[in-house]
Amino acid sequence: MAVSIIAANLQAVAGLNTNILPSVEPPDNAYVPVRGQFDATVIIKKLAGLEDGAPFKLGIMAQDLCSPILSFVYGESQLGGKAALVSLHRLFDDDPELYYQRAAKISLHEVGHLLGLGHCWENFCIMHFSSNIAALDSLSISFCPACEYEINRRLSSIVADGGLVR
Amino acid sequence: MSLATQIMVVDDEEAICEALEAWFIKDGYRVEKAGSGFEALERMAQVYCDVYFVDIKMPGMDGLELLGKLREKQPDADVIMITAHGSIQTAVEAMKLGACDYLCKPFDPDQLSLLMERVLASKALREENQVLKEQLMEKRESLWDGFIAQSEAMHQVFSVIEDVAPTQTPVHITGETGVGKELIAEAIHMQSRHSEGPFIAINCGAMSETLLESELFGHERGAFTGAVKARRGRLEMANKGTLFLDEIGEISPKMQVSLLRVLEEKQFQRLGGSQPITSDFRLLSATHRDLPQLIRENQFRDDFFYRINVITLKVPPLRERLEDVPALADHFLDIYVQETGKRLEGFTQRALGMLMAYAWPGNVRELRNVIERAVVIARGKIIGAEELTFLDSASSDCRLGTLTLHEVEISHISAVLDTSNWNVSRAAKQLGIDRSTLNRKIKRFQIERA
Numbered sequence: 001m002a003v004s005i006i007a008a009n010l011q012a013v014a015g016l017n018t019n020i021l022p023s024v025e026p027p028d029n030a031y032v033p034v035r036g037q038f039d040a041t042v043i044i045k046k047l048a049g050l051e052d053g054a055p056f057k058l059g060i061m062a063q064d065l066c067s068p069i070l071s072f073v074y075g076e077s078q079l080g081g082k083a084a085l086v087s088l089h090r091l092f093d094d095d096p097e098l099y100y101q102r103a104a105k106i107s108l109h110e111v112g113h114l115l116g117l118g119h120c121w122e123n124f125c126i127m128h129f130s131s132n133i134a135a136l137d138s139l140s141i142s143f144c145p146a147c148e149y150e151i152n153r154r155l156s157s158i159v160a161d162g163g164l165v166r
Numbered sequence: 167m168s169l170a171t172q173i174m175v176v177d178d179e180e181a182i183c184e185a186l187e188a189w190f191i192k193d194g195y196r197v198e199k200a201g202s203g204f205e206a207l208e209r210m211a212q213v214y215c216d217v218y219f220v221d222i223k224m225p226g227m228d229g230l231e232l233l234g235k236l237r238e239k240q241p242d243a244d245v246i247m248i249t250a251h252g253s254i255q256t257a258v259e260a261m262k263l264g265a266c267d268y269l270c271k272p273f274d275p276d277q278l279s280l281l282m283e284r285v286l287a288s289k290a291l292r293e294e295n296q297v298l299k300e301q302l303m304e305k306r307e308s309l310w311d312g313f314i315a316q317s318e319a320m321h322q323v324f325s326v327i328e329d330v331a332p333t334q335t336p337v338h339i340t341g342e343t344g345v346g347k348e349l350i351a352e353a354i355h356m357q358s359r360h361s362e363g364p365f366i367a368i369n370c371g372a373m374s375e376t377l378l379e380s381e382l383f384g385h386e387r388g389a390f391t392g393a394v395k396a397r398r399g400r401l402e403m404a405n406k407g408t409l410f411l412d413e414i415g416e417i418s419p420k421m422q423v424s425l426l427r428v429l430e431e432k433q434f435q436r437l438g439g440s441q442p443i444t445s446d447f448r449l450l451s452a453t454h455r456d457l458p459q460l461i462r463e464n465q466f467r468d469d470f471f472y473r474i475n476v477i478t479l480k481v482p483p484l485r486e487r488l489e490d491v492p493a494l495a496d497h498f499l500d501i502y503v504q505e506t507g508k509r510l511e512g513f514t515q516r517a518l519g520m521l522m523a524y525a526w527p528g529n530v531r532e533l534r535n536v537i538e539r540a541v542v543i544a545r546g547k548i549i550g551a552e553e554l555t556f557l558d559s560a561s562s563d564c565r566l567g568t569l570t571l572h573e574v575e576i577s578h579i580s581a582v583l584d585t586s587n588w589n590v591s592r593a594a595k596q597l598g599i600d601r602s603t604l605n606r607k608i609k610r611f612q613i614e615r616a
Contacts, residue, residue: 131275
């Protein structure tokens with residue numbers, strides 16, 4: 001369910017044609033036993049290496065993610081790269097609407113990074129950095145005009161290079 | 167988040183370097199990576215970094231050793247140590263050695279954001295502080311530049327300033343109107359150990375006794391009609407700095423008693439207040455009046471005089487150091503040429519002769535006004551006698567050797583008053599003194615309209 005909603009939002013908000021692929025297992029070395037979490041950077045490297053024709057790949061996981069420096073991450077992505085990853089583990093809420101909204105926001109944020117966007121100063125923009133769940137909830141589910149312009153510019157350039165069908 | 171901020175991450179674990187690099191780049195910082203302390207030292211020679219994230223445990227050169235070298239090569243760098251849970255004690259040691267903070271890995275995203283915000287805010291504050299200090303140094307240097315003097319008399323004044331400035335001793339500056347007593351007071355302040363504190367000046371002759379009392383002591387809300395809110399006085403503002411009381415000869419005996427108490431106890435109360443306020447300041451004072459004479463006339467208290475007059479600095483009038491006139495004239499010419507944008511190169515010999523032959527009752531301030539006027543009306547590339555004719559005609563009695571100083575002053579004031587049709591404000595402006603001073607002079611010299 002969450003995956004379908006994320007795909008729909010990527011299509012509607014970022015204008016990205018999105019396909020849902022069958023699930024794959026994370027690499028064995030991605031699990032960090034002492035932390036009971038998965039290392040996002042290891043999984044992203046594997047995702048980026050998968051050859052399936054898609055220029056960008058976004059992984060969705062139910063398990064908790066971390067990075068070598070951070071105790072947890074909601075998502076991680078290669079800036080201007082090929083793969084990103086989102087964990088639903090810390091986004092759960094009894095209100096399913098809020099839960100899916102959080103999932104869509106994090107996914108759009110990480111996809112923004114894939115398209116080369118950094119963090120944004122605008123408090124409401126989806127590209128603003130959220131270090132906790134309350135900050136994430138305060139964001140709107142849209143890009144600020146500057147980030148939207150930049151996304152469109154980058155997507156146009158990728159389409160022109162034949163790398164993407166919109 | 168600043169594009170200009172350059173960060174270096176130093177860690178032997180590539181995964182840590184890459185993770186931090188990814189995080190910082192997304193936040194808009196520029197990032198350099200180094201896999202060891204040696205590589206960090208090499209990289210820092212090529213790229214200036216503002217902030218360093220240094221892992222404590224590294225083979226070869228550890229984080230503490232690198233911290234020492236970084237502080238040595240770049241004392242203003244902000245160094246943040248990265249440590250594991252087990253080595254917090256070492257991180258604390260690093261803080262003692264000059265690291266500005268430490269992060270215990272793995273850390274929450276919140277911690278990193280807040281840490282960067284704090285480091286950058288502190289850096290901005292330090293930079294602002296540095297700029298202000300440099301401006302203060304420039305002001306200190308330019309203040310000395312402002313003293314244009316070739317005469318032995320003024321060099322003796324400078325020598326006394328250098329001797330007394332570093333002390334806490336009260337200095338009383340005497341000299342005629344326009345010799346630059348406030349500039350001398352500022353110079354003493356700038357050379358003193360209070361130079362980073364405030365320089366608070368007040369002209370005691372320019373206000374009524376009640377206003378002066380309120381200005382000096384401050385007042386609480388409702389202390390008198392119109393005191394709608396509490397206000398700090400100059401005595402309070404001068405804390406850790408210098409208080410300069412100009413025209414101190416004009417203050418009433420009652421106020422002298424109040425000030426004497428403040429100088430002895432270093433404590434006072436605001437008007438309408440009951441709380442004692444402590445203020446530690448260095449007192450400088452000045453007057454153009456003869457205080458010993460005022461003491462003989464019972465207008466000035468001798469105990470107050472001895473308190474303020476520990477060291478007397480007498481600034482000679484311009485007519486006693488006419489050798490300073492050409493250099494001063496050139497200095498003011500430069501100032502007004504820059505202000506007006508005119509291309510004036512200097513003075514003719516005759517013009518300089520006129521400037522040197524004048525008695526300058528209004529001293530350096532009058533010379534400054536004369537040069538300003540000459541620059542404004544000048545049409546050629548050089549200031550000649552024709553630009554100074556007003557000086558010649560308005561001051562025919564001011565030629566040296568023909569009159570006493572007292573007569574020169576009365577004559578000049580009368581002439582300026584007549585020229586301004588007895589408009590006291592205009593005359594005071596032309597004389598370079600304030601209106602109340604001119605009124606006092608008119609009264610004292612009994613000058614009357616012709």
